[in-house]
Amino acid sequence: MAAPRDWISHLPLEIQASILSHLPINEAVRTSLLSRQWRHVWTFVPRLQITFSVNRRPPDFIRIVYHLLLFHRGPVRSFHLSHFLYPHFSGDVQLFLLALYRKGGLQDLRIDNIGHEKYNLRLPYFRSLSYLELSSCHLTLPTGFNGFDRLTTLDLSDVEISKRDIESLISGSNNLSFFSGYIRTEEEPMSIEISSPSLYDLHIVIGDTVREARVRFAPTLECARISVCCPEWRRFASDYIKILGDLTGVTSLSLCGTLLACLSQVPAPATMVLPFHKLIVLELRIGTISKEICDGFACLLRLMPHLELLEIEGAYGRPDQLGPPPEDYWEKQEPFHCLNHSLKRVYTNYINLDDVHIMRIIRFILLNAKVLQLMDIGYSDHSEVQPQILEELNKLQMASSDGKLVFYSPGGSHVSTNCPTAETSGSASSEDISQDM
Structure with a gap:
């Protein structure tokens, strides 16, 4: 019986090198031991990804990069270096870039300094460069x-x-x-x-x-x-x-939440920021719920008449020096155009269901968003879910007759799903919920 043919070894060099480019660079280099035919294939790999190894001291790592670039024969389309790049390695990194510049054809350059000290980097002019990612450096x-x-x-x-x-x-x-x-x-x-x-x-x-x-x-x-x-x-x-x-x-x-609070510090923010007539998606990354953040949030809702999707992330509601909003803060707000006409979906991620301030925001939206289709509440792992809170929200009279309320844990398991309407929801009134919260 004839031995099976080695199809990979008969592929064109460019295809072999492309296949090896999907391997970590150390494994690609090891293919040089397979046979004489494979000895130099890795030197034509178009993508070099060199990452930190706990088994290598920084000087050894730098020397390895030198050898890789020295023996590499083909153009390097992508170069990704991730390591502790201390200031005294600035000259070495500069020589790496010079070698890449002389080879030509570099399209993707990523240098990730995972150390705490910045190195110096003078960037050459790469004519083909389309992707540039740098971290922790002095760039000129x-x-x-x-x-x-x-x-x-x-x-x-x-x-x-x-x-x-x-x-x-x-x-x-x-x-x-x-x-x-x-x-x-x-x-x-x-x-x-x-x-x-x-x-x-x-x-x-x-x-x-x-x-x-x-x-x-x-x-x-x-x-x-x-x-x-x-x-x-x-x-x-x-x-x-x-x-x-x-x-x-x-x-x-x-x-972010700090920018929302900044809006509250300006006497007339609406005169400095024009309405967002085209905005349909708003994401808020909030670390705490304070009166200043609520003021900024309310200001934005007034400036976004066509908002369709709202996402609130990380509202843990831990007290800070800013101070919480009054209990009746949201009850005193005038109707917002987006709640009456456009807001259809609201997602909350990693919130604390025990925090009364974020729950009041959720309650306010449920009671006033007339075209809301989905309120998707994702709560934090550290949140202690109180059954009465879920029950109260499920019984709440939603302004939207088609609204759907969903609770889920970060793992994706749904806690409660309900489709309350103004006609069929439970008997709890908005005043009852306000007193409980």
Whole structure:
């Protein structure tokens, strides 16, 4: 009987190298021991992913990267380096980039510094670069740099960069569609301006050293995620919320609780932020429920007349220095246009069902959202589920005749499902629930 033919060994070199690119780089290199024919196949692998190993000391790891790049023969399309990159390794990382630049064709560059110290990085001009992800470094760009022509994704996490460099990197990359930035500066607190003809999704952290961020030109922007990270947020609240006035054309918006509280610190926030007439999705990431956060939430509901989907995440309701809202806070609110005409779905994730403040928000929505189709309540693992709370919400007269109320645990198990209507729900009135909460 004839021996089975080795089909893989007869494939073209490009296909063999592509197959090996799906293996960890150390396993790809080991294929060189299979036979003489496979000895150099790994050197043509188009993707190099080199990650931290607890069994390797940092100097040994750096030496391994040198050897990989030295023996690699083909172009490197994707290079991903993840390790402790201490400041004294800055020169080594720079030589790695120089080697990649000379090979040409790099499209995907990711350098993940998992250490606490920043290294220095001077980025060469990679003509084919479409994806750039950097973390924990001091980044400088070449003199006269004006963006990457093919860059579509830019992700900077805890990166120190000058105002000139970050603005030229964004505005000069004409095909940029996604930008995520948690950037710092050694200069005085700065204000950055974002201009991009093709930007679709923006994630940015303001506060700390970036005092103000403005979106000056982004005609294709649809999604935005804004966070504030600053212990002195009250002092600069009016600066932080200015970016909201530049985002009135987006369809999806994600905000942190601190930014909501910033809205409450401005005497007339509605005069600084125009209505979000196109917005249909709002995500709120809330660590605590305070009066300031409730004020900001109420302000947003007034500015979003066509909101269809609301998601509230992480509302644990632990007391803090801000102080809780009054018991009758939501009862005193005037009707919101979105609750009367557009809000159809509400999702809550990792909330505490024992927290009366978040439960009052849920109750307010159930009693006032006239076209609500689904209220999906996902509670925290640490939440002690009280049966009477579930029963009270199930008996509540919902404003929507087609509304559905669902409770579920993080594991996906449903606790209670009900479709109460104004005609068939239980006898508990809104006053009864208010007293219990």
